[in-house]
Amino acid sequence: MISRYKTENMEKHMDIIKEIAETHPHKVVLSNGKGEYKKIVFARKVLKGRNAYQLEKYTQTQVFHENIEEGRLAEHIAMHFPAEFKQMNAFSLTTDYDVKAGKKGNLAVSRRQAENKTISVGGNNRKKKYILDEGMDIPAFRELGIFTKEGKVVSSMYDKFRQINRFIEMVDDVLKSYKGDEINIIDFGCGKSYLTFFLYYYIVEIRHMTAHITGLDLKEQVIKNCNKLAEKCGYTDLKFEIGDINGYRTDRKVDMVVTLHACDTATDYALYNAICWNTTYILSVPCCQHELNKQIRSEELSALTKYGIIKERTAALMTDAIRGCVLEYCGYKTDLLEFIDIEHSPKNILIRAVKKPVSEEKRERAKEEADRLCRTFGIRQTLMQLVMTEERSHS
CATH class of the missing domain: 3.40.50.150 (Vaccinia Virus protein VP39)
Structure with a gap:
């Protein structure tokens, strides 16, 4: 019986992880970690002309970097959440997620519509003017x-x-x-x-x-x-x-x-x-x-x-x-x-x-x-x- 409950929980965990991955989030943050890593950040980027994710793994004193293929996002999230981390936040063009893991393996999932925003930094839609901005020869x-x-x-x-x-x-x-x-x-x-x-x-x-x-x-x-x-x-x-x-x-x-x-x-x-x-x-x-x-x-x-x-x-x-x-x-x-x-x-x-x-x-x-x-x-x-x-x- 316990094994069946664990299996059901694992399936539910993968369902929400896959749902998030399918939105192609520009950022996923795993936090409230209890192990070696205190936080892991997945940031979407273009690597050698292909979409990928850069991982930043934070220990108490250091940050380690790793690049993965875009299609392996769900796999890598599942390696760490919810076993090592109890909170996950994900941000995409359509939906923002706030996912918390309870002591019994249950997940509290909050979804909200993402604000109307532009992630591209090179386009004409970014209105914010910075003191130190693009185009400066620095x-x-x-x-x-x-x-x-x-x-x-x-x-x-x-x-x-x-x-x-x-x-x-x-x-x-x-x-x-x-x-x-x-x-x-x-x-x-x-x-x-x-x-x-x-x-x-x-x-x-x-x-x-x-x-x-x-x-x-x-x-x-x-x-x-x-x-x-x-x-x-x-x-x-x-x-x-x-x-x-x-x-x-x-x-x-x-x-x-x-x-x-x-x-x-x-x-x-x-x-x-x-x-x-x-x-x-x-x-x-x-x-x-x-x-x-x-x-x-x-x-x-x-x-x-x-x-x-x-x-x-x-x-x-x-x-x-x-x-x-x-x-x-x-x-x-x-x-x-x-x-x-x-x-x-x-x-x-x-x-x-x-x-x-x-x-x-x-x-x-x-x-x-x-x-x-x-x-x-x-x-x-x-x-x-x-x-x-x-x-x-x-x-």
Whole structure:
């Protein structure tokens, strides 16, 4: 009997997977993973003149890539869902899917009509005008695989292109108040440095300022490659260093700190460094926020912690709320903004903090709000602990 139920469930799983594959989705995201991989993204692309899917398999610290034929999409999804991952989101021209796997193997499937949108990035229907757009002669973008030789956005890189441009829009907005013609910036956890190269080009070539930018990452080979590319492009004031966000030191005055998807508490150490340096501008898009999810508990608000996905999202929102309060307490005008549509990235909150006079009353209120949240859910949050420890050491 148990075997028959398992067989029936497997057949139902394959039915929905095949249904999704037949819509030729431009993106499928498997998340809420319990094994080696935390997330797998299938992105539709053209490979050697044929439709294919590029897989991005995310571990805690790395991303692995693989290309598969379009006709093998269902097969590869079934290898991982629902055995390894409990959530699947798929996006096509006609239908968007939200599929969740229950403990007994049942699937909760939500279908909704896709918005009227154009996936092609080279056609005439795309109305959005970006600060850094197609047609610009930017050698670094071609070298990074974002632009083709003709200056068009590579289709598989369009989501990354949108993310980085959105970040640049945020930088453009805060720099309206900047009076100098030279700026020092640190990018913590720069990775392949798409943002870092975009940022350097934007400040030097678009704003016509002098920019000293340092990208920091732990991966030696990545840093070597980035320094070679910066030298090849003639970006003399763009440097990359091997280093840990925690404990990083610099003698240079830092005007801006940026982070894009620094994992878990790495964001907290980046924010803490920025606070200690009295940095004027902080722009941070957090990622993979596990710290509070392991701690969170509350009898009075147990409905928020009894369901895994609700607990995970609550913990992530609480993490950023506490970070916002701590930044306010440290004298920053702080906003938490939508970064980009969740279809293109589930990491869609951007923390924007600008150093400005903040009243003592507002600072203390922000501290109390963070304290109360921590007490209510029995949690200790890294940025708050770092700031409070530093404060006690000087009292």
